[in-house]
Amino acid sequence: MTARPDDTAPFSAVHRALVIVAAGSGTRLGHGIPKAAVTLGVGSILEHACQAVTPELGFELIVLVLPEQSSHHEVLSAPATALAHRTGSQVVITSGGAARTDSVRAGSQAVQKHAELQGWDGPVHVLVHDAARALTPPEVFSRVLQALADGAEAVTPAVPVTDTIKQVQSEGSAERVERTLPRSALRAVQTPQGFTLQFLERAFAHIEQLPTERASQLTDEAMIAEDLNTEVRVVPGHPHALKITTETDLITARALLAEQAREPLSSERSETGTSGAEAAATPPGPPRVGIGQDIHAFALADEPTELWLAGLYWPGQQGLAGHSDADPVAHAACAALFSAAGMGDLGTHFGADTLGTHRAEMAGARGVVLLSQAARIVRDAGFRIGSIAVQLVGNRPKFAPRREEAQRVLSEAAGAPVSVAATTSDGLGFTGRGEGIAATATAVLY
Numbered sequence: 001m002t003a004r005p006d007d008t009a010p011f012s013a014v015h016r017a018l019v020i021v022a023a024g025s026g027t028r029l030g031h032g033i034p035k036a037a038v039t040l041g042v043g044s045i046l047e048h049a050c051q052a053v054t055p056e057l058g059f060e061l062i063v064l065v066l067p068e069q070s071s072h073h074e075v076l077s078a079p080a081t082a083l084a085h086r087t088g089s090q091v092v093i094t095s096g097g098a099a100r101t102d103s104v105r106a107g108s109q110a111v112q113k114h115a116e117l118q119g120w121d122g123p124v125h126v127l128v129h130d131a132a133r134a135l136t137p138p139e140v141f142s143r144v145l146q147a148l149a150d151g152a153e154a155v156t157p158a159v160p161v162t163d164t165i166k167q168v169q170s171e172g173s174a175e176r177v178e179r180t181l182p183r184s185a186l187r188a189v190q191t192p193q194g195f196t197l198q199f200l201e202r203a204f205a206h207i208e209q210l211p212t213e214r215a216s217q218l219t220d221e222a223m224i225a226e227d228l229n230t231e232v233r234v235v236p237g238h239p240h241a242l243k244i245t246t247e248t249d250l251i252t253a254r255a256l257l258a259e260q261a262r263e264p265l266s267s268e269r270s271e272t273g274t275s276g277a278e279a280a281a282t283p284p285g286p287p288r289v290g291i292g293q294d295i296h297a298f299a300l301a302d303e304p305t306e307l308w309l310a311g312l313y314w315p316g317q318q319g320l321a322g323h324s325d326a327d328p329v330a331h332a333a334c335a336a337l338f339s340a341a342g343m344g345d346l347g348t349h350f351g352a353d354t355l356g357t358h359r360a361e362m363a364g365a366r367g368v369v370l371l372s373q374a375a376r377i378v379r380d381a382g383f384r385i386g387s388i389a390v391q392l393v394g395n396r397p398k399f400a401p402r403r404e405e406a407q408r409v410l411s412e413a414a415g416a417p418v419s420v421a422a423t424t425s426d427g428l429g430f431t432g433r434g435e436g437i438a439a440t441a442t443a444v445l446y
């Protein structure tokens with residue numbers, strides 16, 4: 001791709017690079033894991049941020065800036081391969097720093113290094129994007145790139161503010177209004193912000209010289225441009241480009257995503273079914289069958305634990321061991337739903353074992369709650385649940401007397417018929433020895 005900022009300038013190719021900063025800890029979100037790794041619909045926040053990057057945007061290089069040391073590195077780096085494949089861009093991963101500015105600096109240094117290695121001699125346009133603005137649509141990227149192509153050195157997307165904004169003065173713990181800022185001139189700025197690489201080099205040289213306190217006040221690169229008296233061009237942002245900062249933002253983002261997935265009819269869902277967005281892309285096909293399995297060992301005799309099985313509480317029975325309520329019937333049913341939809345497994349959606357993590361909010365989580373969430377997730381992706389069948393294998397408790405009750409509870413949770421059968425394994429294996437309970441489920445989706 002090429003651009004000519006003005007007719008008198010010598011023609012030269014413009015290179016485009018994108019830096020996605022995802023090295024923050026997500027303190028305000030409070031999930032106890034890096035924010036970019038937090039599940040948002042199908043996939044992580046970072047995965048969604050990457051999905052917005054289309055091949056048409058023409059990035060030659062995409063830099064993912066991840067936390068320097070994180071047990072979530074595998075989840076965070078996972079989108080890189082798919083992103084490279086989908087966009088044709090080179091994707092590199094680099095480590096961020098303590099503050100967002102440090103991470104952006106690391107990202108732009110990676111661009112600089114790449115530009116030198118590749119011998120890029122024309123202008124380099126760099127977009128700096130927050131992974132936390134995961135639902136930013138590609139059109140915002142295009143607008144920023146266009147403004148750079150039109151000759152701007154620094155560009156930010158922005159949206160009008162909808163609240164009346166007051167400037168306040170603090171008096172101890174109290175605050176009093178000093179004045180009301182004229183709303184028509186106020187904008188909430190978003191990302192991706194766009195800069196020439198030359199500007200970013202100047203910007204980081206500038207903040208090196210600032211006192212630490214002042215440098216820490218510069219929450220975006222557009223602010224550094226202001227400090228340097230460099231004009232910052234404003235282009236329209238998008239309401240979906242909200243920054244996921246608090247739990248309320250995450251709920252909003254999930255709702256937006258669910259709405260986007262709902263828009264296409266189920267007749268337009270995916271054959272591969274890997275994501276809500278992809279689920280929208282392809283025509284209808286035959287019913288889809290999924291399989292799921294779950295096994296839990298009984299808790300040790302000296303650790304009294306409640307037994308939750310098939311959505312029911314079984315008083316007087318020693319329970320199964322697990323981070324959640326360890327209900328293998330409900331879990332197998334969830335896994336079968338995700339399997340039928342081609343949407344991964346329990347780990348993908350609930351941060352369970354396959355991610356190697358246990359989300360704090362999953363502690364003791366009821367199987368029926370997970371089942372209703374799993375059902376919502378596959379429905380949000382455009383599927384209709386036909387039925388779920390679960391077969392449990394275990395010596396105890398005696399299941400048949402409560403089968404109807406269990407089926408009713410599970411069917412209510414799934415919003416579709418769930419049948420449960422039980423058997424023993426004739427004394428064989430761990431179920432036969434009474435060490436645990438296993439469940440296998442199938443699900444049919446349309």
Ligand SMILES: Nc1ccn([C@@H]2O[C@H](COP(=O)(O)OP(=O)(O)OP(=O)(O)O)[C@@H](O)[C@H]2O)c(=O)n1
Nearest residue numbers: 021022023024025026027028098099103131132
């Ligand atoms: N040291 C940091 C801090 C932030 N970011 C990134 O900058 C973006 C905006 O930051 P923010 O939303 O404030 O994220 P966190 O710093 O993770 O949030 P918090 O302040 O609540 O910890 C996010 O994509 C975040 O990953 C980063 O790469 N490196």
Ligand SMILES: C[C@](O)(CO)[C@H](O)COP(=O)(O)O
Nearest residue numbers: 100130189190191219220243
């Ligand atoms: C860059 C930014 O997203 C623009 O709105 C914002 O400044 C980041 O701020 P934070 O301090 O990292 O939340």
